[in-house]
Amino acid sequence: MVLAGDQLRARTGQGPSGHRRPVRGISFQVRRGGDWSVPQARIRVEDKRLINCESVDVNQLMPLKYRWAWEHYLNGCANNWLPSEVPMGPDIATWRSDRLTAAERLLIMRNLGFFATAESLVANNIILAIFRHVTNAECRQYLLRQAFEEAVHTHAFHYIVESLGLDEGEVFNMYREIPAITAKDEFEMAITTDVLRPSFSTETCAGAQRLLEDLIGYYVIMEGLFFYSGFAMILSLHRRNLMTGIGEQFQYILRDETIHLNFGIDLINGIKEEQPALWTPDFQGHVRDLMRHAVDLEIAYARDALPEGVLGLRADMFQQYAQHIADRRLERIGLRAEYGAGNPFPWMSETIDLGKEKNFFESRVTEYRSAADLRWD
Numbered sequence: 001m002v003l004a005g006d007q008l009r010a011r012t013g014q015g016p017s018g019h020r021r022p023v024r025g026i027s028f029q030v031r032r033g034g035d036w037s038v039p040q041a042r043i044r045v046e047d048k049r050l051i052n053c054e055s056v057d058v059n060q061l062m063p064l065k066y067r068w069a070w071e072h073y074l075n076g077c078a079n080n081w082l083p084s085e086v087p088m089g090p091d092i093a094t095w096r097s098d099r100l101t102a103a104e105r106l107l108i109m110r111n112l113g114f115f116a117t118a119e120s121l122v123a124n125n126i127i128l129a130i131f132r133h134v135t136n137a138e139c140r141q142y143l144l145r146q147a148f149e150e151a152v153h154t155h156a157f158h159y160i161v162e163s164l165g166l167d168e169g170e171v172f173n174m175y176r177e178i179p180a181i182t183a184k185d186e187f188e189m190a191i192t193t194d195v196l197r198p199s200f201s202t203e204t205c206a207g208a209q210r211l212l213e214d215l216i217g218y219y220v221i222m223e224g225l226f227f228y229s230g231f232a233m234i235l236s237l238h239r240r241n242l243m244t245g246i247g248e249q250f251q252y253i254l255r256d257e258t259i260h261l262n263f264g265i266d267l268i269n270g271i272k273e274e275q276p277a278l279w280t281p282d283f284q285g286h287v288r289d290l291m292r293h294a295v296d297l298e299i300a301y302a303r304d305a306l307p308e309g310v311l312g313l314r315a316d317m318f319q320q321y322a323q324h325i326a327d328r329r330l331e332r333i334g335l336r337a338e339y340g341a342g343n344p345f346p347w348m349s350e351t352i353d354l355g356k357e358k359n360f361f362e363s364r365v366t367e368y369r370s371a372a373d374l375r376w377d
């Protein structure tokens, strides 16, 4: 028998939500309560919240409140791919030939090194920091999908290293051995530190702001800014028909990251809407400071990866590119542009089209879908 809300409240004398008043967070965070029980009443869609929700069971996906989260999940699923589907033969031939200059080899190595661990940082931040505090089932559904995609991305870098016969130790240790990479990763890890603490909570304004800062640090800065210079560097080689297998891996990754970025921005703006008091002038100033610092780190990275430039790319172009991208990201979370820099790589926006990132590569989606055919050999 299913009791209607009023009957249930009459019978149990509970509060207006019709639920036993749970220990805060108990329905979704096993570690806080220990006792994890099935709520008695049906959930009301209007009670769903992105964070700090105490009255809705996060185990129940439907009814949906945040349709965007479900749409991002479906779009992510439509983009299934695996690194091993990309032929690496032409890259192996190019890598062994004299077609690449020392500067181009350095550029490739630095980007492999940066991404090889950055993807894992993003994955671990989702699982260990963000997931626990997002109290909405459709967002968690997306986070599960995203975490898998980050695993596929890390896999891609191992696959490239293996295909080209590169020194795995050199590539996967760059995050501790190449200062320009270490600086970006340390910037990100510092943002996660508080959120990782077992006692961390978003119940206070400061706590919720800390989670927002983490979301901005990873979705807007790591995936939305740091990744984009690397995409431009590798896709520039791809345009010259150099290392097209790596280029194709990067196109797949860029397509996934576009959705990660869009989900992150929807989540950030959604939390701002739910709790407008979080978005104080001080906090906005802090976000701008973070972004300025990140742009400086990105410029240092470009100088390290491109000390003397390669055909069509110079480090100073990446200063402008980082500033251009940072402005677009700031605008999407409701802040004004900081730099007013133009786009030095108009061909990148032809590829991505920042204005409608959501639909980018849509025309090619169906051909990837075929990889999901079920076969019993």
Ligand code: MN
Pocket: 119, 122, 149, 150, 153, 253, 256, 257
């Ligand atoms: Mn990724």
Ligand code: FE
Pocket: 122, 150, 223, 256, 257, 260
């Ligand atoms: Fe990502």
